[in-house]
Amino acid sequence: MASTRFKENAVKYVLLGTATASILIVILIFLFLGKEAFPFLFDPGFSELLGSRWTPVSFVKETFGIYPLVTGSFLITLLATALSVPIGVCGAIYISEIARNTEKEFFKPFIELLAGIPSVVIGFFGLVVLAPIVKSVFNLSSGLTALTGALLLALMAIPTIITISEDAIRSVPRSYKDASLALGASKMQTIWKVTVPASFSGIIAAVMLGMGRVIGETMAVMMVTGNAPLISANPLESVRTMTATIAAEMGEVPFGSDHYRALFWVGLVLLILTFTLNMISMKVLKKYRMQ
Amino acid sequence: MNRNFIEKAIIWIIRGVTYFIVFVIGYIIFDIIIHGLPAINWEFLTGFPRRSGAEGGILPAIVGTLALVIGTIIVALPLGMASAIYLSEYARQGRLTRMIRLAIVTLAGVPSIVFGLFGLGLFVLFFGFGASIIAGSLTLACMILPIIIVSSEEALKAVPQSLRDGSLALGATKWETIFKNVLPYSLSGMLTGSILGIGRAAGETAPILLTVAAFFLPKLPNSVFDQVMALPYHLYILATQHPQADKILPMQYGTALVLITLVLGINLLAIILRIKVRRKYRW
Numbered sequence: 001m002a003s004t005r006f007k008e009n010a011v012k013y014v015l016l017g018t019a020t021a022s023i024l025i026v027i028l029i030f031l032f033l034g035k036e037a038f039p040f041l042f043d044p045g046f047s048e049l050l051g052s053r054w055t056p057v058s059f060v061k062e063t064f065g066i067y068p069l070v071t072g073s074f075l076i077t078l079l080a081t082a083l084s085v086p087i088g089v090c091g092a093i094y095i096s097e098i099a100r101n102t103e104k105e106f107f108k109p110f111i112e113l114l115a116g117i118p119s120v121v122i123g124f125f126g127l128v129v130l131a132p133i134v135k136s137v138f139n140l141s142s143g144l145t146a147l148t149g150a151l152l153l154a155l156m157a158i159p160t161i162i163t164i165s166e167d168a169i170r171s172v173p174r175s176y177k178d179a180s181l182a183l184g185a186s187k188m189q190t191i192w193k194v195t196v197p198a199s200f201s202g203i204i205a206a207v208m209l210g211m212g213r214v215i216g217e218t219m220a221v222m223m224v225t226g227n228a229p230l231i232s233a234n235p236l237e238s239v240r241t242m243t244a245t246i247a248a249e250m251g252e253v254p255f256g257s258d259h260y261r262a263l264f265w266v267g268l269v270l271l272i273l274t275f276t277l278n279m280i281s282m283k284v285l286k287k288y289r290m291q
Numbered sequence: 292m293n294r295n296f297i298e299k300a301i302i303w304i305i306r307g308v309t310y311f312i313v314f315v316i317g318y319i320i321f322d323i324i325i326h327g328l329p330a331i332n333w334e335f336l337t338g339f340p341r342r343s344g345a346e347g348g349i350l351p352a353i354v355g356t357l358a359l360v361i362g363t364i365i366v367a368l369p370l371g372m373a374s375a376i377y378l379s380e381y382a383r384q385g386r387l388t389r390m391i392r393l394a395i396v397t398l399a400g401v402p403s404i405v406f407g408l409f410g411l412g413l414f415v416l417f418f419g420f421g422a423s424i425i426a427g428s429l430t431l432a433c434m435i436l437p438i439i440i441v442s443s444e445e446a447l448k449a450v451p452q453s454l455r456d457g458s459l460a461l462g463a464t465k466w467e468t469i470f471k472n473v474l475p476y477s478l479s480g481m482l483t484g485s486i487l488g489i490g491r492a493a494g495e496t497a498p499i500l501l502t503v504a505a506f507f508l509p510k511l512p513n514s515v516f517d518q519v520m521a522l523p524y525h526l527y528i529l530a531t532q533h534p535q536a537d538k539i540l541p542m543q544y545g546t547a548l549v550l551i552t553l554v555l556g557i558n559l560l561a562i563i564l565r566i567k568v569r570r571k572y573r574w
Binding site for chain 1: 323376399555
């Protein structure tokens with residue numbers, strides 16, 4: 001009898017141990033990024049990171065200002081959000097409210113399929129198909145621009161936005177819509193004035209999760225944005241994002257150099273940004289689920 | 292009449308946008324299949340690359356990706372499923388449970404390149420594994436852990452409480468109940484979600500960039516401490532870093548097609564399994 005109880009408890013604690021692995025990994029991520037980034041604070045100093053020039057390899061003076069990388073990431077994220085939100089929300093409304101059942105059964109797995117395509121393949125497609133189109137449409141010398149990156153990222157954020165918004169829209173009680181229709185409102189009026197407002201916080205959460213995906217995306221962005229560290233709001237110029245900087249430069253830096261530590265700082269900033277975005281969207285989702 | 296027209300127009304715009312998304316997805320897949328197929332032949336699939344990938348095959352990259360996927364499964368699957376069993380069957384509302392859930396959500400949102408930095412700092416340098424299959428697999432496993440936990444937990448929660456109550460009422464212990472009456476009915480559901488995570492691991496580039504992937508290594512790995520080539524990284528190299536990148540388009544498309552077939556094949560497996568599970572168990 002005692003051995004049964006012992007076994008039961010052993011199983012329980014082993015399972016508990018595995019479940020705490022997630023906490024351990026999160027702590028280790030912060031710890032090890034911090035550990036590699038930390039010495040940069042003393043030499044060359046934190047103020048070095050706030051500069052406006054990122055020239056990590058130079059014969060004159062190396063500078064590690066992450067400002068152009070942050071603005072690059074922000075420009076692309078804002079553009080991609082502006083493109084993907086209307087499209088994604090329209091898609092979610094169509095699939096949950098307008099589409100016939102046969103359409104629904106086809107669209108949902110098809111859009112999930114898009115989420116499954118590896119980002120390097122999307123980047124490759126952007127490089128060989130989309131970039132030449134952007135180049136000829138805007139008459140540029142190169143199609144590797146912030147806009148090209150944003151278009152690809154919008155494409156990659158769409159499945160996230162559709163799946164989560166659709167969930168939110170579908171969970172609006174039927175009685176709301178019936179009441180609106182019974183009062184003589186048309187189908188579009190019901191969607192616009194009743195269904196969408198009722199699921200609004202869910203849609204916001206979807207958008208924020210999509211933004212989190214966009215800001216952290218690496219390969220597709222690195223392949224099509226040209227990677228010049230410029231501070232510019234012009235979407236037709238080349239930009240360099242935080243993610244692309246880490247991916248492109250980490251392979252070539254000597255371990256322990258200033259450049260190496262600066263790249264870990266970029267990673268840390270990225271981690272904190274996405275962490276904050278996720279926390280806010282989780283809060284929003286939780287609130288709306290309680291309603 | 293006028294209002295009716297506007298109403299119809301808006302519906303058509305929304306419909307058009309949705310069909311446009313589907314068209315773009317279809318076009319990407321179509322483009323890669325149509326340009327990739329001519330590159331696929333026996334030599335391409337089973338040969339070694341020559342002239343830094345401009346000629347020859349991609350066997351080392353295929354083997355490398357498979358090795359990484361298997362390594363990731365070995366680490367992430369037991370860990371994720373066990374976590375899910377704890378969360379679904381044992382966990383009570385409380386501080387620890389809240390912290391575990393917070394950690395899972397946080398992990399799910401960490402950018403893949405940050406996992407790469409983490410893997411570099413912990414597995415490659417601190418543990419001294421060097422750039423190797425084991426370092427890459429562990430990094431990928433951390434990345435897909437939240438996907439496996441969340442989907443496995445959902446599968447466990449779908450098993451009706453009455454099955455547990457019945458077993459407990461007959462005198463079975465908690466673990467006997469879980470092992471004999473809950474797991475058999477939820478295992479295929481748990482696998483479905485896990486397979487989707489594994490598909491993601493197979494296609495990711497950023498985490499393996501810093502922890503395992505070799506630029507050009509025309510041989511097969513001998514141990515888990517070897518560096519390997521991997522399909523996604525190979526595609527990235529061929530498309531952007533290769534000196535003749537614009538002349539070897541067929542090689543690039545061929546690699547993209549093999550990668551997409553592997554990843555979407557894994558996903559398809561999950562979808563088929565999901566349909567089967569839904570048919571088999573209706574509570």
